[in-house]
Amino acid sequence: MREHGGEQRRFGRARAALLDGWAVLLPTECSGCGAPDRALCAACTAALRPAPRPAARDTLTVWSALEYTEVVGRVLVAYKDGGRTDAATVLGAALGAAVAAALAAAGPGRSGIELVTVPSSRGAWRARGFHPVDLLLRRAGLRSVRLLRPLNRVVVADQVGLGRQERLDNRTGTLVASRALCGHTILIVDDIVTTGATLIEARRALQEAGADVLAAATVAETPRHHPDTRGSSETD
Numbered sequence: 001m002r003e004h005g006g007e008q009r010r011f012g013r014a015r016a017a018l019l020d021g022w023a024v025l026l027p028t029e030c031s032g033c034g035a036p037d038r039a040l041c042a043a044c045t046a047a048l049r050p051a052p053r054p055a056a057r058d059t060l061t062v063w064s065a066l067e068y069t070e071v072v073g074r075v076l077v078a079y080k081d082g083g084r085t086d087a088a089t090v091l092g093a094a095l096g097a098a099v100a101a102a103l104a105a106a107g108p109g110r111s112g113i114e115l116v117t118v119p120s121s122r123g124a125w126r127a128r129g130f131h132p133v134d135l136l137l138r139r140a141g142l143r144s145v146r147l148l149r150p151l152n153r154v155v156v157a158d159q160v161g162l163g164r165q166e167r168l169d170n171r172t173g174t175l176v177a178s179r180a181l182c183g184h185t186i187l188i189v190d191d192i193v194t195t196g197a198t199l200i201e202a203r204r205a206l207q208e209a210g211a212d213v214l215a216a217a218t219v220a221e222t223p224r225h226h227p228d229t230r231g232s233s234e235t236d
Contacts, residue, residue, distance in 0.1 A: 031078035031087055039086035040075065047071040049160055050094040052101035055221055057196025060203055060213075063102040064193060064221035065094035072220050076191060080132045091140025091219055093187070098141060098217040106214050110185065113214065117144045118175070118190045118202050133191050136219065144189060148175050149203060175201050177209030188216040194207040 030037040032044030039169050040048070050065035058106070066072050078084040079091060102114060117133045151174055188202050203213045 002216065003232045028086075031082070031084040032075045035190040039084075040090055040095075044071050044075065048075065048090050048094055050097035050177055052098045052214075053221075054101075055193075057193060057216075058200050060191050060196060060199060061102075061105075061201060061215040062196060062221065062236050063098045063105070063215060063216060064218045065098040065101075066220040068151055068192060068194075068222040069219040075222060078226065080128065080191065083128075085130075085135070088135055095133070095136045095217065095219045096140030096142060097189065099137075099140070099189065102215045102217040106187075110214070113187055114147070114183050115142060115144045115189050116147045116186050116202070116206065118188070118198055119146070119148050119150055121150060133189055136191070145184070147180050147181060147184075147209075147211075148202060150174060152157055166169070173201075175205040177205050177211070180209055181206060182210035184211045186213050188213060189218070191219045192218065192222060193218045193220075194222040 007076050028037070028039065029035060030039070030044050032040055032043040032047065035041050036202055047069065048066060048071070048108050052065050054061050054063050056062070068076075075084075075087050075091065076116045099115065103110075106113065116139065117131070117137070120128070120131055134144055184206075188199055188206070190199060193199060199216045199218075203216075210213075
């Protein structure tokens with residue numbers, strides 16, 4: 001065991017040295033605070049340490065790993081809209097913790113629970129070239145099932161700056177299940193929850209197709225008494 005541990009430490013030091021050298025050749029900055037670093041500095045990484053907790057949106061229980069603080073918000077926006085996928089491993093660990101907490105709350109007797117992410121709009125997909133939440137799940141060693149699709153004929157306004165009822169009205173009727181889902185048990189997964197408009201719309205679409213929706217899991221929660229007026233246009 002000691003020999004194996006020594007090999008791990010040597011590998012860790014070699015990896016750190018390689019990353020430090022790469023940072024000299026291609027300098028970058030922390031996406032949380034802007035300090036020169038490889039990706040996330042130690043302080044911002046600590047701020048992204050998950051502590052899952054539940055919150056209610058309508059009658060939907062949402063488990064979130066982080067509170068949407070200044071640091072968390074900057075990292076998430078940089079990841080989603082700024083191409084900073086170097087934070088995906090840390091954010092994925094947070095999302096994985098939220099999913100684990102939601103599944104644990106469902107009880108040990110529940111099995112066959114599917115993870116369903118909220119689909120990105122076509123415009124967001126073209127701009128980013130990837131699905132942010134699906135990538136975070138993969139980094140956490142999890143897989144989602146594509147059971148939702150956007151109704152392309154529906155024009156959705158930018159969510160940023162809208163109030164709770166405006167966000168709910170803006171999202172209602174924008175999603176549909178891709179097939180009948182009788183007998184399916186689902187946990188909805190997304191990146192950020194504010195009013196819960198997107199998650200509530202996803203639940204509606206899934207339930208109309210016959211699914212049993214247990215709860216939702218997100219990376220971060222914006223407390224409702226501090227409405228988010230920044231960030232990505234897809235924040236709900």
